[in-house]
Amino acid sequence: MSAQMDDALQTLVVESRELLQNMEEALLLLEQTPDDAEAVNAIFRAAHTIKGSAGLFSLDHVVAFTHVAESVLDRVRDHRLGMSPALGGLLLEVCDQLGRLIDGVAARQAPDDALSARSDAIAARLQTYLDAPSAAPAEPDFSDVDWPDGNDLAPPSAVPVRGNDSVTSGMWHISLRSGPNLLRDGMDPLSILHYLGTFGQIVSLELILGDIPPLSVIDPESCYIGYELSFASETDQASIDGAFDFVREDSVVRLIPPYGPLADYRALFADMPEGRLLLGRMLVRCGSLTEDELAQALETQGRMGPDSVGSSPAPLLGEVLVAQQLVDKPTVDAALERQQQVKATAAGEATLIRVDAAKLDQLINLVGELIIAGAGAQLVARRLKVPDLVERTSVLARLVEDVRDSALTLRMVQIGATFSRFRRVVRDVAAELGKEIQLDIRGGETELDKTVVEKIGDPLTHIVRNALDHGIEPADVRLARGKPRQGRLSLNAYHESGSIVIEVSDDGGGLRKERILQKAVERGLVSEGQALSDKEIFGLVFEPGFSTATQVSNLSGRGVGMDVVKRNILALRGTVDLDSVEGQGTTVRLRLPLTLAIIDGFLIGAGNASYVVPLEQVLECIELPEADKPEQGASYLNLRGEVLPFVRLRDLFDIPGEAPRRENVVVVQYAGERAGLVVDQLFGEFQTVIKPLGKVFSHIRCIGGSTILGSGDVALILDVPGLVRQVTERQPVSRQLPSTLSPV
Structure with missing residues (x-):
């Protein structure tokens, strides 16, 4: 694999993991609000993008697995399938399995038998939702349509009904004109065709080779080809359109649905640089147009003006289409507005770049050495007592301080992403324990150093799981104590005196000081009758091997963990303390430095x-x-x-x-x-x-x-x-x- 393709694959891995995180958060949100259409769309887009990206790299095992999940999500999106807790749990398993598959891609490892068997098992469970009767209306019968020879696929199930101005072809028509930088960006036109073949059949293809220059001046890194093709598939337009997500910015892509209106083909003639007749003959050879339909399109197109119409600006072309009554004016205005929005979005996204964390760490180290060198220069200047040198070193010190602040800002991230990951932990643990627990998150916008965020994940996980297992009581116990049936776990973060404070609070049964003291005396940690403050008593919980649990579960209770939590926090130059009121709840408070550099x-x-x-x-x-x-x-x-x-x-x-x-x-x-x-x-x-x-x-x-x-x-x-x-x-x-x- 070339270095460029390797970089592209790493980008796929990083983006797929981000999409899976977003997908998981949307699924957890959907459990609370099953009718949230935007959450359903976000889940579908994440799965669709992962499938499309994997197809470009011929990762067929990822594509095949994701395609089944995407089909189920498509039914949910079209209201043909209702979202249920069982389906939500299954889709969360899909997220986990996709994460394992992506991890394998990152490690350059093909899926082993166990991983493949797990994918097949989950896909089989998903298939039961596809085999179930759909709530959608009956599909139209296209059995009498004359399909091209050699096509053994069923007609599309989600195509519009033929209108009076529609063509007779029941296939999708796709036009592509590759941008010159397509190969430099790590993309390959053939990989797109390969991906299309995973969910349909390319019936006919015509290559566009007119832009290839003489060999004496050809640039081997530039892409000059394009193609026109007819495509038979049962999938929807969004899936086909997604095959071109990675090339759309630098290329020209046009997609016309089965039985599409002639107006779409007339617009295609206007948009593409080739002559109308040459392009029309290609579409006839593809089977997308008949001779009569081409004649109708060219006749109307001829009244629109010469071939130069194809190079007209978008507003002028829109006026022509409106004048010929091919498209109404509101549609043109909406299309132009959407085009401007896409351009603005692309411009905004272009201002963001992805930086390797190792490079960022190297920058911070260099800034640190610069600070030390600057301090030495200031010391020499003061010792020599040269006014100009002292002034220049003072200016240099101020600039170095600004560079330091800017560099440290690059490593600051919001803790909200870390907090959000615990929604899944709370959901799974609560389901395992048979408890009803709600997670509240506050202070998610609080920022701290990326290195600190990475190192507090495990301590926080142990504290949260401990609160879920031993802190919050079962529903029947809570009701007997006059508490709400549903327990509450809170995560909060805020800044205080140059540090960040992270609090994990629950409204459970709290800690029993007498029992803690009894256990401490039994273990010889304190003497019989020794007077201790509440803070000192609760601090005994962080002693190695200390536990007051009467039963050991698979979550906690062996006295292993809280001492590790304290040790990890102390290693970050932080502290951990605990407050508790018996019968009301417990709060574990972590204090950490904002940065470690x-x-x-x-x-x-x-x-x-x-x-x-x-x-x-x-x-x-x-x-x-x-x-x-x-x-x-x-x-x-x-x-x-x-x-x-x-x-x-x-x-x-x-x-x-x-x-x-x-x-x-x-x-x-x-x-x-x-x-x-x-x-x-x-x-x-x-x-x-x-x-x-x-x-x-x-x-x-x-x-x-x-x-x-x-x-x-x-x-x-x-x-x-x-x-x-x-x-x-x-x-x-x-x-x-x-x-x-x-x-x-």
């Missing part, structure tokens, strides 16, 4: 070492005069009448040397808790490129990463959540301040 930091110093605090988590900085310093043994300050626990970085990291006479306190906040960091120096804001710590240092507490300063030195990035947690939990502080402690 580059942040605005605040540079501080203690001894000879430098540290960085995320700027969003810094509330204020206070100079601590010598007279107001607390005793060395104290661990809190009086900050304007409020208790502020603090920690000295010198003590925390065992930094040698004497503290300076003037110390500073950096007040930080995370998850509503505040703490103070006593440091030696304040250096100010600093663009921080986050470098992960190696495995050797991954166990160090209160350190979340490292960065490189402009001087080339390494500065450690402080883990503010860990610091706040350590400071506030190390020595619980009474809210009553000693009278001897002066306010700062």
